[in-house]
Amino acid sequence: MSRYGGYTLGRMKFDDSQEKPDLSKEMLLRISRYFLPYWKQTLVVLVILAATSVLGLLPPLLIQQIVDHALPGKDLRLLALLVAGSLAATVASGLLGVLQSYLNAFISQNIIFDMKNQMYRHLQGMPLQFFSNVKQGEVITRMTSDISGIQGVFNGTIVNFASNLLMLITTAGTLFWMNWKLALVSVFVVPLFVAPTRKMGSLRWKLAKETQEKISEQNHIIEETLSLSGYMLMKLFTKEDQERDRFKAVSAETTRLQIRESMAGRWFMMLVNTFASIGPMLIYLCGGYLFIRGEITIGAIIAFVSLLGRLYSPVGQLTNLYVDIKRSVALFERIFDYFDMEPQIVDAPGADSLNGAGSAIEFRNVSFAYQPDKPALRDISFKAEPGTLTALVGPSGAGKTTITNLIPRLYNADSGSIRIGGADIASITLKSLRSSIGLVTQDTYLFNGTIRENLLYANEEATDEEITQACQAAYIHDFIMKLPDGYDTVVGNRGIKLSGGEKQRLSIARVLLKNPSIIIMDEATSSLDTVSEFYVQQAMNVLLKDKTSLVIAHRLSTIMSADNILVIQDGRVAEEGKHQQLLERNGVYKDLYDKQFGKKVT
Incomplete structure (x- = not known):
């Protein structure tokens, strides 16, 4: 299990201790669900791939006929027909390729659309604590670059696999049909393509994972320093140079990893291309021997060499597919990590809508902790009656805001219950609950x-x-x-x-x-000047009229007329009562009042 600042994730498969992604049956099934809505378009793509695989065989075969028959026989009509046929096959293949490209884009972009909407909807259901602790750059990366990478998964992995497999089957079948001896020579070098693939796959997957993490870190720095509040803070503390150096360092590391990943693939393809050059030389050698013996024509040798590219290219692509699959699985695992986080605050089965405007709010022995063994609230109990103003006062960090956050269920209480109109808020639908609250x-x-x-x-x-x-x-x-x-x-x-x-x-x-029927005000006037506070106070008087109201205030002057005042200290209700009653008790409230107004009150 992993934690995001105290928020426990669901099934977290993707962690630093892993050496490779898990391409399990469950993972493949989960990925395939995103493609099912577009099975018709996918089927058309497969038909096009099959057609282009066959059409791609025609030009080399027609060249054989040109060399062996049209040119030796000086048959201009046959030559024109063969050239026209070759050109027609090429044009038809190109047109089908355009249609295939459109369908590829249609399928991949719609999958991205579906996945982004699912992710956004899923993140909307995450608790406030998740967003309070997770880096915003991380969320943005998973919502943008990770999901957008799915287009490459479809075009570069799935379509690539089908295309190369069909090309390999049709080409190999044609070569064996033409001459089985030369076909065996052609496949002699195929094992050389497979050898370096597994090691390369692990390396590129590791580099891809590290690159995505650095991109997330980049996004986090951008979000922190170029957002309005972060920008002002950076300017006021003259931290431009430090932040620029920090961003430059992360960018440099990202660039280094991207170059390594790119070059790892290039070295791999260099080996593949080197091995692929051996095949034509063997065909010329063995084909020349068979020609001398009268077993094959020159046109057949030329056609064989032309078709070798259609044999070795898909073999190289298919062996390299292992690399792409590992990278794709890493991408999907990063996305599924978020999908596996189950929202903790959801409607209970059979939850009812909140009825009754201005209903009473009641806390019954409520306790809550953001982190284990560090309680923020301890056994809180009070009642705010309809049409009354309940004020929460106390030192910073005492738990006042936490109390107000529990009412709309931005967090769930660990123990005890919170009731509105006699109904436990856990049994009320979130939509109706939050629609009844103004903050x-x-x-x-x-x-x-x-x-x-x-x-x-x-x-x-x-x-x-x-x-x-x-x-x-x-x-x-x-x-x-x-x-x-x-x-x-x-x-x-x-x-x-x-x-x-x-x-x-x-x-x-x-x-x-x-x-709304319930109003919560969290230190709404604490940072205002006297004139602004006056107007806001007048507006508050209108807003709070005939509502069930909870007001957090540091300025005691704004809540002296409250119907009930709760003094919160160390997560507990230290005192409760009206202003004058609390002053007469000579307790925590009296001490707060004296410090704020700089005088003693008898």
């Missing part, structure tokens, strides 16, 4: 689109009037109308063209359009 965080995420597009993400059916009403309620409409393009203003990557307060109010407007 506003400190780090508001906006797509690089227009304000309207970002708002419609919450409700695609929202009218212009509803959008305007939501923005007015969020105290952002007047600001939007002052922009040159109004609601069609592009906000930039992650909303960089807007201030923190403006992004927060847009986020609130977006949640208002969603109109």
Whole structure:
């Protein structure tokens, strides 16, 4: 088993301890399932391959007739017919090749389309913990270059195998039909093609695996340093030189591995070509002897030499196919590694939809740990009634955000239960559960689109009037109308063209359009200036009205009027009550209040 930052993968066959990929019956069956929807097109490809294999035999055979009959007999009509026949066979083979290329592209690209969609859908079901720990460059590599490599698997492995096998069978049969003695001489060098193949396959597979890992590392560096946040961090800490050197080092290693892989194949093909040159020399030697004895014609010798390329080329390709298969299996195993990760957070059998707006949220002895033996929450119990505001306060790392992440089941609790309206959330469908929850965080995420597009993400059916009403309620409409393009203003990557307060109010407007029964706000005003905080606070008052609300706040001034305050410390509920009650207890909350306001309260 392997782990991605605490997230246990499913059946992980592909690890550093392996020396070769496992081409098992199960693996072949699993790969074949992706080709089944396109069996009709594949069948047409096989028919075309068979036809082109036969057509490819005609030019050498017609050349034999030209040399042995048309030229010695000075038969111009026969010569013209034979030349025309050879040309027609070549043109027909070329036209069929064009059709085959189209079908190859159609099948491979549709398989890539199916696999990318399956991978995207599968990754959507992975828990938040997976994305919190796995390198983004790794995910991008498997979604792009790994899956795109499937095109090479189809064109370079499957079609190549069928094409070369048919060519080998038809050519060998023709050679033995023409002269069995020369045919035996022709196949004499075939064993020389097979000898170096197995060692070369292992080497190229190892190099391919290392190359893909380095490409993933490259993508990770790009994602980290050229994303908006990473770019700003790099600039502010003047780390351009270090990051450039890091990227250059990984790129250099990737280039070195790619050159090694390329040259490994070249050396292999050089040996194959060397062995292939022996055959024609033997044919000229033995064929000349048979010609002198009167057992064969000059045209037959020429045809034999012409057909040797059609014999040795597929033999070389088929022996080299072992190399391609190992590389293809390595590619599929990297993809299947992700498919084998089973989503941990799924709908329970017979799960029901969440009914009842504004239902109570209740935690019953809930415990949770991101890593074994390091609990983040310990025996948490509380109840948030409908239409009330429950505030979560406490030092950083106490477990406040973890509590709010458990409600929409971004994680599953290890023990205890969380109930909404009396129903355990584990028995509620994820779609209905999350549709009932609106989340506003400190780090508001906006797509690089227009304000309207970002708002419609919450409700695609929202009218212009509803959008305007939501923005007015969020105290952002007047600001939007002052922009040159109004609601069609592009906000930039992650909303960089807007201030923190403006992004927060847009986020609130977006949640208002969603109109959920449960609102969660995670430190929504902690990084805002006084003016922005005022407007966001006014928008929050509208948003939280008549909702079941949980608010995480570092600024105690924003939650003094909360119906209930939970003081979280070391993953436990240290204190619970209203603001004044907690002050009178002289406990953790009182200490937090005194430190924040710099005074003692009696």
